[in-house]
Amino acid sequence: MAHGHGADTEFGKDPKYLIPVKQAPFYGIHRRMRCSTICAGLEVNSENQALTAEGEPIEGLYVIGNCAGNFYGGVDYPLDIYGLSLGRCVSAGYMTGRALAQK
Numbered sequence: 001m002a003h004g005h006g007a008d009t010e011f012g013k014d015p016k017y018l019i020p021v022k023q024a025p026f027y028g029i030h031r032r033m034r035c036s037t038i039c040a041g042l043e044v045n046s047e048n049q050a051l052t053a054e055g056e057p058i059e060g061l062y063v064i065g066n067c068a069g070n071f072y073g074g075v076d077y078p079l080d081i082y083g084l085s086l087g088r089c090v091s092a093g094y095m096t097g098r099a100l101a102q103k
């Protein structure tokens with residue numbers, strides 16, 4: 001670990017972003033690891049029915065939110081569409097609940 005040498009040997013941050021913190025008082029906050037969204041999950045069809053390995057819907061088993069997979073089209077969460085995770089979780093829950101209530 002190097003401090004005050006113009007290089008971040010611990011995290012490799014570009015030196016142009018290193019700003020000296022010299023003036024007290026100093027404050028710290030406790031940060032925890034968190035998971036904002038999940039890109040994998042159980043495979044579902046357009047009605048949010050869970051699918052078997054063969055792609056057949058499992059009667060009576062519905063999956064929504066982060067538990068449902070095959071939504072983002074890959075292993076990455078696209079950051080160019082704001083609210084994508086919450087949007088899909090809420091709308092899938094609403095649509096599935098409404099469809100089931102009408103059955």
Ligand SMILES: Cc1cc2nc3c(=O)[nH]c(=O)nc-3n(C[C@H](O)[C@H](O)[C@H](O)COP(=O)(O)OP(=O)(O)OC[C@H]3O[C@@H](n4cnc5c(N)ncnc54)[C@H](O)[C@@H]3O)c2cc1C
Pocket residue numbers: 034035036037038064065066067082083084085086087089
């Ligand atoms: C810090 C942070 C920032 C985020 N920012 C954004 C953002 O800007 N835009 C965006 O689109 N998404 C954002 N997300 C992601 C989004 O919030 C989540 O992907 C989404 O809320 C997940 O919804 P969900 O219904 O799948 O799960 P959750 O919202 O986690 O709901 C699961 C629920 O199940 C309950 N539960 C768990 N176990 C049990 C049990 N055994 N019995 C009964 N209930 C149970 C939990 O209490 C919880 O209420 C963010 C997430 C985090 C953590």
